[in-house]
Amino acid sequence: MGPLAKTVSLGGRDTIRLSYPLGEGALRWDEFTPNLYALEVTLQTERGEDQRTETFGLREFKAAGTQFAINGRPVFLRGTLECAIFPLTGYPPTDKDAWARIYATIKAHGLNHVRFHSWCPPEAAFAAADEAGVYLQVEASGWTTIGDGAPIDGWLYKEGENILRQYGNHPSLVMMAYGNEPSG
Secondary structure, eight states: OOOEEEEETTTTTTEEOOOOOOOOOOOOOOOOOOOEEEEEEEEEEEEEEEEEEEEEEOEEEETTTTTTEEEEEEOOEEEEOOOOOOTTTTTTOOOOOHHHHHHHHHHHTTTTEEEEEEOOOOHHHHHHHHHHHEEEEEEEEESSOSSSSHHHHHHHHHHHHHHHHTTOOTTTEEEEEEEEOOBB
16 A cells, blocks of 8 residues: 555544655754754645645654653753743744744853743744754643642643644654642
8 A cells, every 4th residue: 555554534534644754864853963854745635735844853852761862862951941031022922033043042052951931832932943953841831739630630631732732743842741830
């Protein structure tokens, strides 16, 4: 059947999963070599055509004993905290150029990591971090007791799933927490 791996019906919607091997020479993404790929997909049906391009990077970020590793190599996170404080506008920038300037300043000071304290930034922040090679930790905005079955537990799971669905392709997204100061 070639590269087509599987077609699954989901309540009237079809999901087509394709396998597209990049080969042994596929380039990895990290802070020193933020290699990115673009995948363009076109769907043609009797109802018309839809096209989408997704940018992504290949990386493996995980715990390795008492350290973190990126692509099998130890990484030391040298980071800063972003508390959504933008006094001139009252809101975070939503354009990639503004985030590119923020990350350029961060990298100029020898840093490679940003923790978004109790919030998740907009798409532009991820796109700029992907290009700059900056590792991001986002949070689902919770300062609460968790795990006791209260409605907030369900909301936090749903918010986490939404963040991963929306931004999971971005190699810069390396960590996510439910929020700040866990209790319970």
